[in-house]
Amino acid sequence: MDQQTIQTLGDELYEALRAQSTVTPLTERHADISIEDAYYISMRMLERRKADGERVIGKKIGVTSKAVQAMLDVHQPDFGYLTDAMLFGNGEELSISEHLVAPRAEGEVAFVLKRDLEGPGVTNAEVLRATECVMPCFEIVDSRIRDWKIRIQDTVADNASCGLFVLGDQIVDPRRVDLSVCGMVVEKNGEVVSTGSGAAALGSPVNCVAWLANTLGEFGIKLEAGEVILSGSLVPLLPIQPGESMQLSIGGIGTASTRFV
Numbered sequence: 058m059d060q061q062t063i064q065t066l067g068d069e070l071y072e073a074l075r076a077q078s079t080v081t082p083l084t085e086r087h088a089d090i091s092i093e094d095a096y097y098i099s100m101r102m103l104e105r106r107k108a109d110g111e112r113v114i115g116k117k118i119g120v121t122s123k124a125v126q127a128m129l130d131v132h133q134p135d136f137g138y139l140t141d142a143m144l145f146g147n148g149e150e151l152s153i154s155e156h157l158v159a160p161r162a163e164g165e166v167a168f169v170l171k172r173d174l175e176g177p178g179v180t181n182a183e184v185l186r187a188t189e190c191v192m193p194c195f196e197i198v199d200s201r202i203r204d205w206k207i208r209i210q211d212t213v214a215d216n217a218s219c220g221l222f223v224l225g226d227q228i229v230d231p232r233r234v235d236l237s238v239c240g241m242v243v244e245k246n247g248e249v250v251s252t253g254s255g256a257a258a259l260g261s262p263v264n265c266v267a268w269l270a271n272t273l274g275e276f277g278i279k280l281e282a283g284e285v286i287l288s289g290s291l292v293p294l295l296p297i298q299p300g301e302s303m304q305l306s307i308g309g310i311g312t313a314s315t316r317f318v
Contacts, residue, residue, distance in 0.1 A: 058087065058089065058090055058091070058094040062087070063094060063097045063098050063101060064101050066083060066087075066098045066101075066214065067097075067098045067099070067100070067101025067102045067104070067105070067214075068101065068102075068105065070098065070099075070102045070201050070214060070215055070216075071101075071102045071105040071106065073201040074102070074106075074201055077156075077157065077158050078158070078201070079158060079159075079200070079201055079202060079203040079204070080201060080202060080203060081203055082202050082203065082206050082207065082208070082211050083095070083098075083202070083210060083211050083214055084208045084210050084211055090210045090214075091210070092209060092210055092213055094210070094214075095209075095210040095211070095213035095214040096213055096214075096276065098213075098214040099137065099138075099213060099214050099215070099216050099217070102214075102215075102216060103138050103140075103216065106140060106142075107140075111140040111141060111142045112140060112141045113138055113139065113140055113284075114139055114140060114141050114144065114283075114284060114285055115138075115139035115284040115285030115286055115287070116136060116137065116138055116139060116269065116273070116280060116284065116286055116287075117136060117137050117138075117139055117196065117217055117219055117222075117286070117287035118134050118135070118136050118217075118265045118266070118268065118269045118286075118287065118288060118289045119134060119135050119136065119137065119198070119212065119217040119218060119219070119289065119290075134259070134265070134268060134269075134272075134289070135209060135212055135213045135217045136213075136217055136269055136272060136273065137213075137216040137217030137218075137219045138216060138219075139219065139222065139284075139285060139287065143219065143220070143221045143222055144221075144222060144224070144285075145221055145222070145223045145224075145315065146223070146224065146226070147223065147224060147225045147226040147312075147313055147314060147315075148314050148315065148316075149223065149315060150315070150316045150317070150318050151197065151221060151223070151315055151316070151317050151318070152317075152318050153297070153298075153299050153317055153318070154299070154318075156220065156221060157197065157199045157220050157221070158199050158200065158201060159199060159200055159204075159205060160197050160198065160199045160220055160296075160297050160317075161197070161198050161199075161294040161295055161296050161297065162195055162196070162197055162198075162294070162295050162297050162303055163195070163196050163198060163290035163292060163293075163294050163295070164193070164194070164195060164241050164243050164251075164253070164290060164291055164292050164305040164307075164313075165194045165195070165196050165258075165262075165287050165288055165289060165290055165291065166191050166192070166193070166194065166236060166239070166255065166258075166262040166288050166291070166307065166310065167191065167192045167193070167194035167222075167224055167285055167286065167287050167288070168184075168188050168190075168191055168231070168262070168266055168285070168286040168288060169188065169189045169190050169191070169192065169228070169283075169284075169285055169286075170187050170188060170189060170280055170281065170282050170283065170284050170286065171187060171188065171189035171282055171283075172186075172187045172282045173187070173279050173280065173281050173282050174187050174266070174270040174279060174280040175270065175274055175279035175280070176270045176271030176272065176273060176274025176275070176279075177271050177274045177275070178271070179267050179270040179271050179274070180267060181261075181263045181264065181267050183267075184263050184266045184267050184270070185231055185232060185263065187280075187282075188231050188266075189228075190228035190229060190230060190231070191228070191229050191230075191231045191234070191236070191262075191310060192224050192225050192227065192228055192229075192310070192311070192313075193224075193225035193227065193305060193306070193307045193310050193311045193312055193313040194222060194223065194224050194225065194287060194313055195222065195223040195303065195305065195313050195315055196219065196220075196221075196222045196287055196290070197220045197221040197222065197223070197297070198218045198219060198220055198294065199218060199219070199220030199221075200212070200215060200218045201215050202215055202218075222285075222287060223313055223314075223315045224285070224313065225310075225311050225312055225313035225314075226311075227310065227311030227312070228311075229309065229310050229311065231263070233309070234308075234309035234310060235255075235309075236255045236261050236262045236263055237254075237255045237256050237260060237261035237263075238254055238255055238256065239254060239255045239307055239308045239309055239310060240252065240253070240254050240307070240308040241253045241254065241291045241292060241305060241306070241307050241308075242305065242306050243292050243295070243303065243304075243305045244303065244304045244305070245295065245297075245301060245302070245303050246301055246302055247302075250295060251292040251293055251295065252292065253290075253291035253292040254291060255291060257290070257291045257292070258288055258289040258290065258291055259289065262288035262289065262291075263288075265288040265289045266280070266286055266288055269286065269288075291307075297317050298317065299317055299318050300317065300318070301316070301317050302314070302315070302316040302317070303315055303316075303317075
């Protein structure tokens with residue numbers, strides 16, 4: 058795919074983000090689009106957001122659990138960028154009408170790094186040594202692709218379908234909890250709606266962060282000290298509507314909550 062087309066598609070997705078609108082799937086219009094093309098489209102979209110004053114504060118891995126892969130019919134992980142405009146605190150209200158198009162919520166473990174990680178060759182042990190703490194997190198995924206009709210190239214181009222994220226207010230040393238077996242319970246409006254465990258995300262959230270560091274290394278990008286890294290959902294995606302509230306708890310880590318208006 059030529060550079061002009063990449064820039065045009067990145068601009069189109071940026072404009073859809075700002076207008077809270079959707080576009081026809083890129084894969085329907087460009088049969089030759091590769092995953093590498095899609096990442097460059099996402100970087101153009103990010104470039105436009107940074108020009109607006111947004112600041113990159115982290116990165117995310119998406120589509121890690123079998124449940125989410127089956128739901129979206131996307132069968133490999135992807136990654137996107139987190140900016141300061143996407144971050145909300147524990148218990149804060151999120152306005153769907155002001156920020157989102159077709160949101161769905163998922164529960165994750167967030168990593169906060171104290172030193173850089175740069176692939177290739179990053180191991181799980183290096184991930185743990187580089188991590189300051191882990192936190193409970195909601196990621197509110199959203200798609201600028203019409204009706205969530207996405208293939209892997211569509212979601213990659215659309216910043217891994219990332220919308221907003223909510224961090225809990227508890228922090229834990231990752232060496233004090235077995236992240237592969239930690240259990241998650243998600244409640245909507247006070248009722249349990251899903252459960253999961255750390256193993257749902259590529260066997261462990263630590264595996265996810267190592268995968269992300271090594272995959273980004275192929276593009277000359279590193280995970281940087283101070284960044285928040287969202288490690289992938291442990292539970293199925295849940296559609297959300299105004300007036301609903303959600304809470305999650307992760308064994309040995311803590312809780313996060315939010316309300317949608």
